[in-house]
Amino acid sequence: MINGRTRIAGVIGAPVSHSLSPLLMNSWIAAAGLDAAYVPFPARADFSGSGLRALSQSGLAGLNVTLPFKTLAAKNADIRSAGVAVTGAANLLIFSNGKIEARNTDIDGILHALSRAGQSFKGKSVLVLGAGGVARAACAAARQGAASKLAISNRTWSRADDLAAVFDAISVNWAERQDAAEAADIVINATSLGMDGLSSPEIDFTRCPAGMVVFDTVYTPIRRPFMETARAASLIAIDGLSMLIGQARPSFEALYEAPVPESMDADRLLRKALAHDHL
Incomplete structure (x- = not known):
């Protein structure tokens, strides 16, 4: 009480x-x-x-x-x-x-989630989708984890540009995010897309390389298109629950x-x- x-x-x-x-x-x-x-x-x-x-x-x-x-x-x-x-x-x-x-502590959460899945940023090419607070933490975690390349894509391109300047990253037009995803080792959804259980950044994971890590910082609802399509393509899918706990x-x-x-x-x-x- x-x-x-x-x-x-x-x-x-x-x-x-x-x-x-x-x-x-x-x-x-x-x-x-x-x-x-x-x-x-x-x-x-x-x-x-x-x-x-x-x-x-x-x-x-x-x-x-x-x-x-x-x-x-x-x-x-x-x-x-x-x-x-x-x-x-x-x-x-x-x-x-x-x-x-x-x-x-979002930075800690992202690193915790990757580590728990047996993954890391070291030497990896990373695509971050989004340019808000979670995206900033994802970029910081990628740099702290020694990612070899960092790209940022956002629906408002100017915000991606601003964030790219902070983290020495590449800014990608939202319309070109598919090509960027196909060239990445790790793709992180740091947008709010998926919280309704229906929306998604809409990446065609069937065109992405085997072994890619797909990380969704969203954790609710339990079924979201971003995670469902990544799992259907047999990619390594990490959801936001591990990040939340971390x-x-x-x-x-x-x-x-x-x-x-x-x-x-x-x-x-x-x-x-x-x-x-x-x-």
């Missing part, structure tokens, strides 16, 4: 109803026996820096940040980690002593100042929840 001593954190986004973070974090909290809670904060799309500042003064321990507020979170922080500095995006805010500290671990430890309880199978918990929602 929540009381005056309960340590409270949460996740903010627009929308946030799809997020599995409350289920994951509260399950970890219960397993660790903490007097704590993790709650969703649905916000309007025009949520501003002043609103963020007000939340930082509310007694919350901090917030995870999801679409579309990751760049807003980075801009309004008093302290920024190296990951935030290089990406211009934050998915974790720590509130302490009247200050907002911004971190980017970024959530350092978030939990920062927000609750406690280690993640290893007794709980986070992947099984989340996949069961997604399968139930699909019924």
Whole structure:
């Protein structure tokens, strides 16, 4: 039961109803026996820096940040980690002593997901689809992981150009993303396409080389065209659940100042929840 001593954190986004973070974090909290809670904060799309500042003064321990507020979170922080500095995006805010500290654990999440699948960026040609906060984390992870080549494609080409300049990458016209995908070793969907269960970046994976890694940063709903078509083409498909768990671990430890309880199978918990929602 929540009381005056309960340590409270949460996740903010627009929308946030799809997020599995409350289920994951509260399950970890219960397993660790903490007097704590993790709650969703649905916000309007025009949520501003002043609103963020007000939340930082509310007694919350901090917030995870999801679409579309990751760049807003980075801009309004008093302290920024190296990951935030290089990406211009934050998915974790720590509130302490009247200050907002911004971190980017999405980079950790992407590297965790690849490693768990027995893959890495080292020496690989990478295509990132998107130019928002998640795409920035994907580019940073690719560079940190020693990718040999990095290309970025976005529906608004100028945004891809801007991001390419930051990460010494190649900007690809959205209309030419198929050719870029066929030349890549790893393709990452860092757009919101797929969250409705219907839309997709529309890559024809049957034309892509065997052994390609297809990484979808989206994790809900459980069935999405981007992942379904990659699996049908017998490619290595990595979904966003592994990334979610990988970024959530350092978030939990920062927000609750406690280690993640290893007794709980986070992947099984989340996949069961997604399968139930699909019924």
